[in-house]
Amino acid sequence: MLLTTWVLAGARASLLAAVLLTTLHAAAEPMRFDGMQVAGHDAVDPAVRRFTAKVTRVGQAGKAGRISTLRFEPIGPGMVAPKRNEMRGWRLTFIRGKMFGRTLWLKSNTPDELTVRSTDPSMEGVAEGDIVVIELIDPKLVDANA
């Protein structure tokens, strides 16, 4: 009986630990991973201008059912909210979420909202908490009329 109680207590503790770990992992910010030091190497000058952001809200779908706007907030060291249309023509790549790896291009932005080009695919499936990196690939390639 004592042994059974002890085994059951152990099993309950293991289950609780597993649930806690799963919850922590799901809620963890990308930069914090169980105390592990994040890999990297020598700092060199940025090859492109970059802005990283976390999606805070997904815009409403248009009449055609297309979602082209996102609300965001800066994420990462040194990131500050961009000026209006500072990132017009910049390339946006999703690095977290359902659209992971997909690339779109900015038509316009405010300090906390961005709109992608009308020729880009809908951002349906994007969710709060997804992360994007927005880069100025080549200033000469930026379409001022985008």
Next chain:
Amino acid sequence: MCHGAWVKRAHALLAAASLALAGAAGAQTVKLPADAVDGFHAALKRKDTGGALSYLDRSLVVFEFGVTDPTVEAYALSHLPGDIDMAAVSDWTLQARRVGGSGNERWVLSTYHVTGKLPDGKPIDQVMQETAIVRRAGDSFRIVHFHWSSDKAWAQPPRAAAP
């Protein structure tokens, strides 16, 4: 137009369409394990974030100089930008490569001679060792693990002191 000429033109159109489709598919499909590694490095050099990510499996784990990127998202946010920046100022020349494994799990071992110049003018001249494990998903190989190390101690980041 006679029937023969019409058929000839249709064949030409079909061939052109096939080539175009093959080109589009080539960007998404990696038939050989080493092509995933080479495609990834080429994307870094092009500063193509999305392209680089397309070669990575969602279960990617990166080890570099004793530290870890435990998820592909962590790598994409904190490490990939640095790799793109480094690729922009350096040239990676493949020195040696071995490929092995079987079935859907393969490994690609490479050494590169990396040259270039750091912002402070210091020349980059090092040998970089790379272990890549790739996994076939569908008809394409994706990278599930990278491990990089270098023969130059100064190229490695300072490690946090042990508590």
